[in-house]
Amino acid sequence: MEDEEQLCEAARNGDTDKVRALIESGADVSYFDGHGLSPLMHAAKHGHADAVKCLLEAGAPWNALSPSNLSAGDFAMDSGHQEAFDVLLNAGIQAELILGTIARRSNPSDDTDGDYLEDRITFSEDKLMDSNSKAIMMAWEKPLMEAHAKAVCSGGKHILNIGFGMGLVDNAIQQYAPIKHTIVEAHPEVYGRMLRSRWGEKENVKIIFGRWQDVLLQLESYDGVFFDTYGEYYEDMREFHQHLPSLLKPGGIYSFFNGLCGGNAFFHVVYCQLVSLELESLGYSTQLIPLPVKDCLGEEVWKGVKHKYWQLDTYYLPVCQSIQDSE
Numbered sequence: 331m332e333d334e335e336q337l338c339e340a341a342r343n344g345d346t347d348k349v350r351a352l353i354e355s356g357a358d359v360s361y362f363d364g365h366g367l368s369p370l371m372h373a374a375k376h377g378h379a380d381a382v383k384c385l386l387e388a389g390a391p392w393n394a395l396s397p398s399n400l401s402a403g404d405f406a407m408d409s410g411h412q413e414a415f416d417v418l419l420n421a422g423i424q425a426e427l428i429l430g431t432i433a434r435r436s437n438p439s440d441d442t443d444g445d446y447l448e449d450r451i452t453f454s455e456d457k458l459m460d461s462n463s464k465a466i467m468m469a470w471e472k473p474l475m476e477a478h479a480k481a482v483c484s485g486g487k488h489i490l491n492i493g494f495g496m497g498l499v500d501n502a503i504q505q506y507a508p509i510k511h512t513i514v515e516a517h518p519e520v521y522g523r524m525l526r527s528r529w530g531e532k533e534n535v536k537i538i539f540g541r542w543q544d545v546l547l548q549l550e551s552y553d554g555v556f557f558d559t560y561g562e563y564y565e566d567m568r569e570f571h572q573h574l575p576s577l578l579k580p581g582g583i584y585s586f587f588n589g590l591c592g593g594n595a596f597f598h599v600v601y602c603q604l605v606s607l608e609l610e611s612l613g614y615s616t617q618l619i620p621l622p623v624k625d626c627l628g629e630e631v632w633k634g635v636k637h638k639y640w641q642l643d644t645y646y647l648p649v650c651q652s653i654q655d656s657e
């Protein structure tokens with residue numbers, strides 16, 4: 331048997347001494363066997379936390395995917411192996427904190443947002459699409475947007491929403507009769523549609539047309555802030571978070587669309603933790619409220635949509651507030 335096949339077998343059996351010896355003799359830790367599984371996936375699937383540690387230390391990629399798009403962390407999670415899961419989660423968080431390989435902008439000149447904002451977009455009753463048939467916003471998210479609106483409106487009557495899209499969250503925010511409801515929208519066609527549907531005439535609404543990055547000086551402090559843009563990266567959201575201390579009043583609530591890595595359950599957990607840690611470093615606590623979404627997401631929803639941006643059964647709605655306020 332090849333060294334790598336032996337490595338998979340040792341990982342599967344939790345024989346850490348053998349795993350170590352094979353690595354020392356040069357076995358490739360990033361090998362995939364005939365089923366497309368790596369030694370790390372075998373160790374994770376069988377809950378051998380020590381073997382998982384050993385393989386990670388030897389450079390096994392924590393985020394490699396099997397042919398069915400599962401990572402080692404998914405295998406540990408699905409089989410209920412908490413210790414192996416925790417080791418992988420920690421490895422994922424550390425790696426993403428340093429490298430940000432999954433959701434971060436890899437090339438600073440790759441300005442997707444710039445392109446998107448110059449694109450033609452298509453409106454229909456149940457979705458808003460970009461020129462590449464990718465969904466900017468979809469009607470199945472309505473209950474989620476209603477829950478976000480409820481959360482951000484619970485802190486007071488001055489509300490800021492970044493990204494109008496289909497106006498689902500803004501319609502829901504209006505139900506709470508805010509004194510002032512500010513909406514920032516950057517796409518000219520979305521903005522045009524807002525004006526045609528008379529959003530600009532509502533007494534309590536102020537529309538600011540432009541990228542949030544470019545209109546920060548026009549913003550004030552709010553009791554509730556919601557962030558949901560499109561065509562941006564995790565890095566942009568992190569940048570937005572740097573402004574929270576001036577955007578959010580004491581006692582205010584912040585929430586954002588939590589679509590981070592919505593195609594893979596384990597990567598999503600990694601990013602939920604990562605964003606919570608990053609917000610914590612800015613002085614905010616994050617509560618993630620689980621909302622089941624399986625029932626509103628049949629296959630037919632995605633007809634004609636190129637990228638299925640959400641594939642998980644549960645949505646975790648973030649509710650963030652200043653740690654001082656929550657104490």
Ligand SMILES: C[S@@+](CC[C@H](N)C(=O)[O-])C[C@H]1O[C@@H](n2cnc3c(N)ncnc32)[C@H](O)[C@@H]1O
Pocket residue numbers: 443466467475492493494495496497498499500514515516517520540541542543558559560561562
């Ligand atoms: C996912 S949609 C928002 C959906 C909205 N939450 C709803 O309930 O319908 C994202 C919106 O953000 C806008 N957008 C994208 N980048 C932006 C930016 N940098 N600043 C402000 N708006 C932006 C897009 O044009 C789009 O209308």
